[in-house]
Amino acid sequence: MLLPMSPADSVFLSVESPQTPMHVGGLELFFPAEDAPSPAELFSQLSSGSTANDVAPLFKKRPRRSLATAGQWAWEEDRQFDLSHHVRHNSLPQPGRVLELLALCSRLHSTLLDRQRPLWELHFIEGLADGRFALYFKVHHALLDGVSAQRLLQRILTKDPAARGLPPPWANRPAAPRPAQQQPAPPSPEELVANLLRSAREVATDVAGIPSALVRTVNRGLQSQSAPISFAAPRSMFNVPISGSRRFAAQSWPLERINRIRRGARCTVNDVVLAACSGALRTYLSSMDALPEAPLIAMVPVALRVRDRARESGNALGAVMCDLGTHLADPADRLRTVRRSMKEGKQALAELSPLQIVAMTGLGMSPLLLQSIPGYAELLRPPFNLIISNVPGPRTPLYLNGARLDGLYPLSIPYHGQALNITCTSYTDELSFGLTGCRRTVPHLQRMLGYLEDELTALEQATG
Structure with missing residues (x-):
C-alpha cells in the first residue's frame, strides 16, 4: 500500500545527493549503572527479541517513486524489513577518547541512507576509556525533523533510574487510551455555515x-x-x-x-x-x-x-x-x-x-x-x-536501563x-x-x- 508523501518532505529526497545527505542525527552519551551488564549485553537487550511485527509502522516506511505514484515520492512498507541493518554495534579504537567518538560520528554522518530500506540507523558505540557508551541515531529529514527525532529517541529513556527493560524506540506500542471526555454538542447548520464563512474570510484576508x-x-x-x-x-x-x-x-x-x-x-x-x-x-x-x-x-x-x-x-x-x-x-x-x-x-x-x-x-x-x-x-x-x-x-536527568544520560548533542x-x-x-x-x-x-x-x-x-x- 502506497501512502502519499507531503510536498515539503519530498523536497528533502529530491535535493539529496552524495554531496548533500539530507539526514539529521543525535549523539547521546551515557554513564552505565553500577549493576549494569556489559556493553555487549546492553546492545543485545536493545536489539534482540524484535520481529518485524514488533516494529512501529513509522520505522518500516521506505520511499518509493514510480509510474504508480505518477513520478511523485510516496511511502510504502518494507516487507523485507531487517532490523539488524538498522541497529548496529560499533567499538571505538584506542585510546577511546571523545575525539575518536566524534570522528566516528563524522564518518557515520557522511554516508547516505539506503533508499531501498527505511531511512534510519541506530548505532550503539562502546570503547570510551572512561567507561561511558553512546548512541548515535540518524534519520532522513523526509521521515522526521531534528526535534521529532530527538523526542523519539528519548522514548527509550525514563526519569526513573531503577527502571529496566524499556522498549526500544522502534517498538510498536499500543495507543494510550484517551480519557473519556464529554463530547460537545454538534453545531447547528446555521453555526456550521457561519464557521465555514468565517474561516474562509480569515484565510482570504491572510492571502490578500x-x-x-x-x-x-x-x-x-x-x-x-x-x-x-x-x-x-x-x-x-x-x-x-x-x-x-x-x-x-x-x-x-x-x-x-x-x-x-x-x-x-x-x-x-x-x-x-x-x-x-x-x-x-x-x-x-x-x-x-x-x-x-x-x-x-x-x-x-x-x-x-x-x-x-x-x-x-x-x-x-x-x-x-x-x-x-x-x-x-x-x-x-x-x-x-x-x-x-x-x-x-x-x-x-x-x-x-x-x-x-x-x-x-x-x-x-x-x-x-x-x-x-x-x-x-x-x-x-x-x-x-x-x-x-x-x-x-x-530539563530533568534521564536514564536508559539505569545508565544516566550524560550528554545530548545534535548533528544537522x-x-x-x-x-x-x-x-x-x-x-x-x-x-x-x-x-x-x-x-x-x-x-x-x-x-x-x-x-x-x-x-x-x-x-x-x-x-x-
Missing part, C-alpha cells in the same frame, strides 16, 4: 495581505533590518559548493554561565548563544584570513506568539535573519547588535499572521534550492551565511552554499553545541569549540 507583507519584508531586507529575508549576507568561505564528507564537533557548557551573561546584558539565552557564535566565527575566520568586512547573517528559527484572527493569539514558527556583528571587535558590541537584530526580527514577524510568516520564511529560504546549480553559489550572494538554531531539551545538515550548521540543545543544567560542517570546506572545525569558550569568557567579563 501577503503582497503587502512581502513589500514590508523586502523593504526591511533592503534596509539591512532583521526580517525573514536578507540581502546583506556577504560571501564567505562557508557559502560555496560542498563535498559529502562531514566533520562533527561538540561540547557542553553550564547553563548558569549563559544565564549570568543573560542577566547582566538583559537579553535572552538565544541572544547569548548567537553572540558566542559570532565571536567564535570571527576568530575562526580571522585565523583563516577569511573574515568578510560585512557582518555574517545567520538564519535563526524562532517560535513566537503572533496575532491570530481566529483566536486572541497563536503560535507560529518562522525565521529571523540575524546580524551577527562579526565586523565588530568588541564582544559587548556584538551582543548588543545581536540583541537588537533579534528583537527587530521578532517584532517584524509578530506583525504577520501565521500563514504570512510561513510564506515569508519560505521565500527567504527558497534560494537554498538553487545552491546546487553549478556556479550559482560563486556568482550570487548567499541568502544567509549559516543556520544557528537552539532547541530546548529535557550542511548544504551547498551552507557549509556549516550550528545547533544547540539544552539538557538539565547544560547547553550543548553541535557543529556540523563540510570536512573540506570548513577545516579544523574543532577549534571553534575553544573559540566558543574564549567568547563566553569575554562576554562574562563584558557583562560584569
